Amino acid sequence: VFDDPANPFTDIIYEKAEGIAKITINRPERRNAFRPQTVKELMRAFNDARDDNSIGVIIFTGKGTKAFCSGGDQSFRGKEGYADYDSFGRLNVLDLQVQIRRLPKPVIAMVAGYAVGGGHVLHMVCDLTIAADNAVFGQTGPKVGSVDAGYGASVMDRLVGPKRAREMWFMAKFYNAVEADKMGLVNTVVPLEKLEEETIKWCREILRNSPMAIRVAKSALNAVDDGHSGLQQMGGDATLLFYGTEEGTEGKNAYLQRRKPDFSRFPRLP
Ligand code: 2NE
Secondary structure: OOOOOOOOOOEEEEEOOEEEEEEOOOOOHHOOOOHHHHHHHHHHHHHHHHOOOOEEEEEEEOOOOEEEOOOHHHHEEEOEEOOOOOOEEEHHHHHHHHHHHOOOOOOHHHHHOOOHHHHHHHHOOOOOEEEEOOEEOOOHHHHHHHOOHHHHHHHHHHHHHHHHHHHHHHOOOOOOOOHHHHHHHOOOOOHHHHHHHHHHHHHHHOOOHHHHHHHHHHHHHHHOOOHHHHHHHHHHHHHHHHOOHHHHHHHHHHHHHOOOOOOOOOOOOO
């Protein structure tokens, strides 16, 4: 099924319209818990949304109103991570987190119901979170013998501060949408029935703004925390902008025309 072009996805729904991509985890009977296959499909969809230059913003959500995502599907968990069709386990959701973080377009988590465990980490690595009034947030790992010591710890620390982050991880408590809003975990809380409408409103507002400014803002906001890879991402933006200049083009043209480049007309700005 995975390679069938007519039906490329089993665990997710992928839609695109009006500059917006919507990626939905489609396992509501499991509260949208992910298995390795789910993550593989999510990565393919996010990659497509990244490469499609008609897309300016991505909504990430879960099917139904009971859950955004309840983390790793525990029935697929083994000693090496999560395993479904492979004979070995993996933690490929960590690759998905990095992909969302480095994707040069805003990703909005649209959360109804539970965003818990690895599902809570997924909403945290998104750029924005719009929560329905029935949303519930929290880490469950310590209750089921698991922990996300990567972005699950560091991004949370940035969002809610060191004391609250310790509380969330040590006690594995759940927080309602209003509490999450007060803690800085989400951008806004809206009535469940208005969730999609409000999220699309936010998308449209973003789409009215300069794509390059947004791209650079995202990489700049992540740069310090992401260390070398954050700087590499922002450096890539500088190269991208430079390639669009006459100065950059003169260098390429001179090489192709087998002549010395003439950079003398370009200013050495203060
Ligand atoms: C999400 C929550 C709180 C929902 O509770 P409720 O009462 O609304 O639903 P219920 O009845 O618990 O769940 C409905 C069905 O979904 C399954 C349940 O087993 C149940 O199945 P049936 O009895 O109908 O057959 N289900 C829900 N979440 C599941 C999961 N994650 N894996 C497998 N089946 C799941 C409640 O369901 C809950 O607490 N779920 C578990 C949350 C959890 O502990 N997630 C894993 C954390 S670890 C992790 O995600 C992780 C990590 O820490 C590091 C790296 C990667 C992943």
